[in-house]
Amino acid sequence: MEKIKQVTPEVLSKKENLLTGSQVLLEIFLEEGVKTLFGYPGGAIMPVYDALYDYKEKLEHIQVRHEQGAIHAAQGFARASGKVGVVIATSGPGATNLVTGLADALLDSTPVVCITGQVYAHLLGSDAFQEIDVIGITTPVTKWNYQVTDAEELPEVMAKAFHVARTGRPGPVVVDITKNAQLQMITYKRRRLYSVSANYQPVPVPDIEQLIKAAMLINKAERPFVIIGQGVLLGKAETELLEFIEKSGIPVAWTIMGMSAIPTDHPLAVGMVGMHGNYGPNLLTNECDVLIAIGMRFDDRVTGRLDQYATQAQIIHLDIDKAEINKNVKVDVPIYGDCKETIPLLTGLVNSRVYLKWHQRFKNCAKIEHRKVIQESIFPSGDALTMAEVIHGINELSQGEAIIVTDVGQHQMITCRYAQYKHSKSNITSGGLGTMGFAIPAAIGAAYGNKNRPVVAVMGDGGAQMNIQELGTIMQFGVNVKLLILNNGYLGMVRQWQELFHEKRYSFVTMHNPDFVQIASGYSIPAQRVESREALKKALQHMFNYNGSYLLEVTVDKEDNVFPMVPQGKSVSDVVLNKEQLKTKNK
Amino acid sequence: MNRKQEFTITIYTENNMGLINRIALLFFKKRINITKINAGPTDVAEVQQFTIVVTETEENIQNMIHQIEKQVDVLRAYYNADNESDKYETVVYKVPTRVIVSQQKVERLLHFYEANIVVRCNDYTVFEVTDQKSKINELEEALEPWGLESFVRCTGEKRLKVNIE
Numbered sequence: 001m002e003k004i005k006q007v008t009p010e011v012l013s014k015k016e017n018l019l020t021g022s023q024v025l026l027e028i029f030l031e032e033g034v035k036t037l038f039g040y041p042g043g044a045i046m047p048v049y050d051a052l053y054d055y056k057e058k059l060e061h062i063q064v065r066h067e068q069g070a071i072h073a074a075q076g077f078a079r080a081s082g083k084v085g086v087v088i089a090t091s092g093p094g095a096t097n098l099v100t101g102l103a104d105a106l107l108d109s110t111p112v113v114c115i116t117g118q119v120y121a122h123l124l125g126s127d128a129f130q131e132i133d134v135i136g137i138t139t140p141v142t143k144w145n146y147q148v149t150d151a152e153e154l155p156e157v158m159a160k161a162f163h164v165a166r167t168g169r170p171g172p173v174v175v176d177i178t179k180n181a182q183l184q185m186i187t188y189k190r191r192r193l194y195s196v197s198a199n200y201q202p203v204p205v206p207d208i209e210q211l212i213k214a215a216m217l218i219n220k221a222e223r224p225f226v227i228i229g230q231g232v233l234l235g236k237a238e239t240e241l242l243e244f245i246e247k248s249g250i251p252v253a254w255t256i257m258g259m260s261a262i263p264t265d266h267p268l269a270v271g272m273v274g275m276h277g278n279y280g281p282n283l284l285t286n287e288c289d290v291l292i293a294i295g296m297r298f299d300d301r302v303t304g305r306l307d308q309y310a311t312q313a314q315i316i317h318l319d320i321d322k323a324e325i326n327k328n329v330k331v332d333v334p335i336y337g338d339c340k341e342t343i344p345l346l347t348g349l350v351n352s353r354v355y356l357k358w359h360q361r362f363k364n365c366a367k368i369e370h371r372k373v374i375q376e377s378i379f380p381s382g383d384a385l386t387m388a389e390v391i392h393g394i395n396e397l398s399q400g401e402a403i404i405v406t407d408v409g410q411h412q413m414i415t416c417r418y419a420q421y422k423h424s425k426s427n428i429t430s431g432g433l434g435t436m437g438f439a440i441p442a443a444i445g446a447a448y449g450n451k452n453r454p455v456v457a458v459m460g461d462g463g464a465q466m467n468i469q470e471l472g473t474i475m476q477f478g479v480n481v482k483l484l485i486l487n488n489g490y491l492g493m494v495r496q497w498q499e500l501f502h503e504k505r506y507s508f509v510t511m512h513n514p515d516f517v518q519i520a521s522g523y524s525i526p527a528q529r530v531e532s533r534e535a536l537k538k539a540l541q542h543m544f545n546y547n548g549s550y551l552l553e554v555t556v557d558k559e560d561n562v563f564p565m566v567p568q569g570k571s572v573s574d575v576v577l578n579k580e581q582l583k584t585k586n587k
Numbered sequence: 588m589n590r591k592q593e594f595t596i597t598i599y600t601e602n603n604m605g606l607i608n609r610i611a612l613l614f615f616k617k618r619i620n621i622t623k624i625n626a627g628p629t630d631v632a633e634v635q636q637f638t639i640v641v642t643e644t645e646e647n648i649q650n651m652i653h654q655i656e657k658q659v660d661v662l663r664a665y666y667n668a669d670n671e672s673d674k675y676e677t678v679v680y681k682v683p684t685r686v687i688v689s690q691q692k693v694e695r696l697l698h699f700y701e702a703n704i705v706v707r708c709n710d711y712t713v714f715e716v717t718d719q720k721s722k723i724n725e726l727e728e729a730l731e732p733w734g735l736e737s738f739v740r741c742t743g744e745k746r747l748k749v750n751i752e
Contacts, residue, residue: 139609144659144660147604323650326649
């Protein structure tokens with residue numbers, strides 16, 4: 001850590017304190033603007049918890065029921081607030097329980113700082129009680145990690161930890177602190193500022209030549225198409241994007257992670273791309289002449305078959321992470337940089353245009369999709385409730401105001417297809433890793449990350465049971481989240497694939513579920529179950545109006561499928577609208 | 588671009604513990620086998636150097652370089668195709684001492700290639716040479732008839748250029 005240089009030589013405040021490493025850690029949290037911590041105490045982190053006893057007024061600590069809950073909550077917090085989520089956990093099992101969340105945060109570029117306790121430095125490597133090689137285990141799932149054995153290192157290491165987590169392409173950081181360092185007394189000077197390692201350059205400087213090249217391509221284009229990813233949200237470039245889109249007149253679609261960067265009802269918005277995205281944006285990806293990808297990473301769920309993805313188009317890729325350029329899709333014009341900087345530069349260079357004919361193509365596709373899929377999903381002719389009509393019901397009540405957190409599976413795809421958003425950072429979901437059990441804890445975090453908006457967690461009956469213990473956190477801290485379980489008695493997405501691609505051999509996807517209403521009442525969370533259309537509307541209304549957390553279980557169609565679908569290994573233009581099309585296209 | 592060939596990747600990093608693990612995992616993740624690896628200090632204080640030799644396509648190597656440079660503690664990474672002439676290698680040879688003593692030719696060879704004696708005992712002598720790969724090959728050929736007992740090309744190719752801006 002010797003590389004880190006002190007910038008402001010002395011200090012802003014001359015106050016010098018003799019503090020323990022634990023106290024220093026908490027002081028650093030305050031200096032970094034941290035107000036909320038998610039954590040779970042244990043042996044090796046006890047000195048930090050002891051110090052926390054005196055910081056109760058300044059730091060809000062949410063004591064979860066499982067460390068995985070803590071990190072997902074921190075992710076939810078970060079995604080709803082745009083700030084760094086902070087987690088405290090103990091050594092050994094406390095740290096290993098974080099691994100799934102770290103992987104999730106790495107793939108979804110979520111800024112999280114995790115503090116893990118560690119055994120005394122002199123015991124390291126002795127297989128001491130609750131000792132495990134946390135740095136070794138977390139290396140592939142962190143942006144950066146570091147083990148602190150001497151409290152003197154803490155100010156520098158923590159400055160670097162927060163800086164690395166939040167800058168460039170954000171990501172998770174683990175700082176493993178041995179117990180002796182937590183107890184060690186050091187002289188701590190407040191507000192020491194560090195410039196973190198001069199060599200870490202998180203934001204590349206935009207290349208004007210490339211921008212001009214890109215603008216020339218865009219200005220000559222007849223059928224340009226913009227796909228946005230989470231980079232726009234992470235770069236806080238929503239306004240800049242809107243200006244670009246409105247000036248250039250280019251139709252814009254989003255990836256699942258880029259959702260809510262622009263309002264879903266914007267006239268230039270054409271929907272979601274990807275395996276269960278909208279018909280038009282998928283189909284027309286293979287017809288556009290210039291594809292402008294902003295802060296997205298061409299995930300396989302977005303591109304489908306790579307060698308048939310937008311091969312006709314010139315591709316412009318704006319990204320802050322150089323490693324993403326040319327990783328999956330060969331790019332004609334790469335534009336490195338923070339999109340908050342690069343988008344306005346591009347806006348300045350592009351002509352104001354209207355693409356009436358091209359837009360009409362998207363509108364026609366939307367009409368087809370509406371007729372063949374959406375109409376029947378939202379207003380089903382059968383008696384069974386569909387997932388889409390529940391989400392439609394939420395839209396009517398929320399009017400795009402709610403933050404919607406989803407778990408993983410069919411309900412997630414349905415929610416992302418049908419939910420409407422007015423504001424940025426409204427859709428919180430586990431995109432890259434696809435972590436079932438994400439929704440309840442992430443919703444808790446989102447409720448702390450943005451206290452002004454209602455938070456609705458949508459989940460299936462499978463995912464609901466993967467971190468159901470966090471209902472205890474909701475109870476203890478009176479967290480105001482609405483929990484919506486769409487229960488079809490199956491692991492729906494796996495069942496859908498078994499139905500479509502494995503000759504309906506339903507192998508271990510049936511769920512014999514507990515009584516969710518009773519479970520909720522065990523946690524003093526009011527709840528009800530609805531099974532009919534008449535009851536649904538009333539129940540949703542009741543849930544929305546209820547002052548406090550509420551659980552609503554909706555029994556939905558057991559074998560409802562998510563369409564449109566780009567079958568795995570197929571080109572995006574092979575998107576199918578229903579089972580029949582899938583059969584004919586597969587033949 | 589799509590033909591597999593030998594590449595040498597040079598990485599300059601901060602001197603942080605565990606970094607070798609982080610870098611090795613990147614190769615493992617892409618299932619690229621490391622043929623040779625060499626790590627050590629550079630003449631710039633606090634800067635470490637890794638030299639890694641792999642056989643891969645250039646396209647994958649370019650992506651790998653980006654993945655490596657993305658690591659917070661990595662300062663710079665670049666690659667060279669292995670047919671380039673500026674490559675140096677360090678080798679250790681063991682020859683019978685009597686050959687060196689009795690054969691002037693051998694002694695001249697060692698002098699010419701600037702060999703450093705590492706161990707000298709009655710039975711054998713161990714010396715070390717650092718030179719271009721082609722020169723090392725020449726030396727090896729020349730020594731062969733005189734009873735080269737054993738040798739180790741113990742290190743990865745080590746570039747002598749240190750260009751940290």
